[in-house]
Structure formats: structure tokens, C-alpha cells
Amino acid sequence: GQQLNQSPQSMFIQEGEDVSMNCTSSSIFNTWLWYKQDPGEGPVLLIALYKAGELTSNGRLTAQFGITRKDSFLNISASIPSDVGIYFCAGQPGGTSYGKLTFGQGTILTVHP
């Protein structure tokens, strides 16, 4: 099946620092999504990207849909303690199967006050 490689696997940063993570795929996706998961909860959608080259922001979060359609990046600026969690990228193929997603392995983010 399709593989998404997400990096880094984990990050330990100080509050106020910026964070970058990325995902690469062996296949093309028509949509890239970024989710955050808190302990004991399901993933929550942060940002959705629909077009190659698209750059989208949601507060302190910015994500980009790679030109090749095989990668995506997520940046978090000025991190705060509540940013702690696991961040997942997900790719969605074309067609109408909107929730049929391939997920990366996740990036565990720890923010030290």
C-alpha cells in the first residue's frame, strides 16, 4: 500500500520556539491533511490543503502542499505548552472517498515551559 514517511518522529523544544515537520509520499495525493491528537482522544483536523503549491494558515500553524503533490509541511510558530501532542499528516486520493486516508507515523511534540 501507499506509504507516508513523516519526520521527525519526535521533537523536544522550548516554549516560544518554532517547529517544522514534514511528510513525503511514494504516491501523489489530491489532498493533504494535518491532524493533532491529544492523549486518549481521536485526531482533530488542523489544516486541509487541496492544491499543489497551496500555503494555508490556521493561527500559528502554517502548512504547505508540495509542488510535486508527494509532500507536505507543517510549521508551528511560537510554540506554547498546549501544542504538546502527536501530529499526523494524512493524504487523500482523488475521487469522493473523502475520509479514506493514508496516515504518516506521527510526530510526538513535547514543549518545555
Next chain:
Amino acid sequence: DAGITQSPRHKVTETGTPVTLRCHQTENHRYMYWYRQDPGHGLRLIHYSYGVKDTDKGEVSDGYSVSRSKTEDFLLTLESATSSQTSVYFCAISENREMGAFFGQGTRLTVV
């Protein structure tokens, strides 16, 4: 996640026993999905449904079956549970491209 309820939230079962997990939605969304989450693997799609009585296999469907007799309910059945099916199971719903998939709170299943 107010529109999705998974039950049970936690379950311990013995190897070889059948297990059914339930996903109930109040959003009237057409598409429903079952994922499993394991360390180092992210979330992987087990089965999905396009509508009532319309289901299809995902990436890791072996050992699982599903049924959807009503729009609001999507059942996942492990016919004979194995230790490799110990995992956290998430139900998701979707209606349009903009929402991606909307996840429930998960069911933690332990097979001993």
C-alpha cells in the same frame, strides 16, 4: 466529537472470542470508516462504508468484518479475536472534501 459515539470505550477479551465494536453518528454523514492505531504505524484503514449496506475493504481488513444497516451505525466485528488485534480503534465520518474525516474518541481493545 459530539456527533460520534463509540462503544465500548474499553474492552478486554480472550483470544478466539468474537467482538463487536459500535460506531454511532448523529450527523447523518454518508461516509463512515474504521481505523486502527498502533505505535509506529499511525492510523490504518480497516473498512469503510459509502452508505447503507455499501462497504469496502481498507488496508488492513483481514480478520475484520463490518456492517451498516442504518446510516447512523457502523459495526466492526472481529470474528475470532487474536492478540495482534490489540489496538485502539477509531471510527470516522465524512461528508465532504473540506472536513476530511472527523474522528470519534476511540475504543481501546485488549486481546489476552
